[in-house]
Structure formats: C-alpha cells, structure tokens
Amino acid sequence: MKIKNMILTSVLLAMGFVLHAIVPGFFGMKFDLLLTFMFIAIMINPSIKNTLLAGLLSGILTAMTTTFPGGQLPNMIDKVVTAFIVLALVKVLMNVKSDSVKSGIIGFVGTVSSGMIFLTSALLIVGLPAPLGILVTSIVVPTAIANTVITVIVYKTAVMALGTRKPVLD
Template identity: 55%
Template sequence: MNLRKNILTALLLAIGFILRQLTPGALGGMKFDLFLSFIFICLLLNPTFKNAILTGLLGGILNALTTTFPGGQLPNVIDKLITCVILFIIIKVMIHVKDNQIFVGFIAFLGTLISGTVFLTSALFISGLPAPFTLLFMTIVLPTSLANIVMTLVVYQVVQSTLKMTGVKFA
C-alpha cells in the first residue's frame, strides 16, 4: 500500500471517530454507527486486502474506544474485521461498478446489516444483550442501515470531488 492511501484511510477513520464520539448511545447503550460510512469509503477507494484488514482492525479499535454498549469492545473489533473482509470480497467481484451510486448505496446498506448482525451475535455470546436481539436489530441496525446509505453517498462524492480537484490519482 502506498503512503498516500494509508494517510487517506487514517484521515477518514479519524473523521468517523469524531462523529462516533459525538453520537449518543440509544437503546441498550447501542449507538447508531455512522462511523461505518467512513469504513466503507476507505474500502471503496482502496480495495486491497491489506487495507481491508487495516481498516477493519483500526475501525474496530476506534469503535471499541467509544462504545456505550456494555461489553461491546471485543464485539466491535470482531464485527468490523468480518464486515471489512466480506465487503472487500464483494467489492473485488464487482470492481467494474465500484463508482456507481447504486452500488455504493448497496455496499453501505449491506455492510451496515452485516456489521450490526455480527456485532449483536458476538455480543450475545460474549457479554449478553441488554435488550432482545430483534428489538435492537429493528430499532438500531435497520435505521442505521438507511442513514448510512445517505451518509456514504454524500461523503463518498465529497471525497471523490476533493481527490479530483487536488489531482490525486487512486486508481
């Protein structure tokens, strides 16, 4: 990986971390994970396996630092790593449409569903859930999936425009 791509990944994760820090805890201490949008953008801009692992690990650690979910530190790391690897495979298979708006929205929706499901499942087995799985899924994961579509599309366009204006080549 080149340094420029690593720096962009770090900057995007730092911005996502600040947003995550400002997001209040909701039902059962679970947060609306808008940080995922920045993870998805990192994967779309630099679809390499090394970047997927790096983004998943750093994203999981940063989320673990800001979690309000009881015992949610380890489930955050697990869910980000698994989500990044799955999305890396999907992006690699569909690389020819990775800049398509529908595909970017699809990645945001699917990635949030995967992340939320893995998080809740791993939390259930590691520390237990403060509310029923279905309730947390319906009230946190599904609304966050919809919000992440919009957030990812907007931020992805801003990042792409910025890269184009500065003349930075990522392809």
C-alpha cells in the same frame, strides 16, 4: 501498500471517529459514522492490506468509544469481519457504473452485516439487553437506512475531493 494510501485511510477513519464521538444518538439509535468512513476507505483503496488496516483501526476506535456494556471485543470482531465483507462487495460491484448505486448497496449491506455480527458476537460473549429480533428491527435496520444515505453522500464528496472515480489500487 503506499504511504499515501495509508494516510488517506487514517484521515478518513479519524474523520469518522470524530463524527462518531460527537454526533448524538436519536431515539436510542446512534449512527456509526466511523463505519461509513471505513466503507469509504475500502471503496477508494480495495486492497487486502488496506482492508485489514481499516478494519483493525475501526475496531480499536469503536471499542474505545462504545456505550454498549462489554462491547469492546464484539466491536473488534465486527469491524474486521465487516471490512472483508465490504471488500468482497467492492470486488463484486466493481463493474457497476453508478457510484450512488454501488455506494448505497455497500452502505446498506455493510451496515446490516456489521450490526448482525456485532449483536451475534455480543450475544455469545456478554449477552444482549433485549431480544435479538427487537434490536435488529429497532436499531440495525434504521441505522442501515441512515448509513446508506450518509455513505452515498460522503463517497461522492470523497471522490470529488480526490479527483478520481476509480479505486486506488496498489
């Protein structure tokens, strides 16, 4: 893995971490902007090494800032597993011409996957403060919709900033 790719992933995750920490939640829902930037890092550099790096770093960073009681381990599990789901999505959607469609699908499916993995692991490890179905419909789905829009916008911006439409491959 090239140093410039690791630096790009680290910068994207740092931006996501800062935004994740300072953006307030709305109506009991907090957008996981670090998750969005993890998606972008994987879409730009879809390698196994980068996916592992992005997943581990995202897991550590969200574990440090979680407001969910006992959510540290579920965050670590969630981000690593979600990173590899996103990598699989990137590979499956590689031939999709529209960046907006591709990034939108990845944003939505990735966020729903992340939410479900987090809630399931939290349920098994520490328990949930409300029934799973209520948490999915009131937090996961609205967050997925918001993250989809944010992912499309941020991906387009990142592609313009990098001056490339093609993923950076090792």
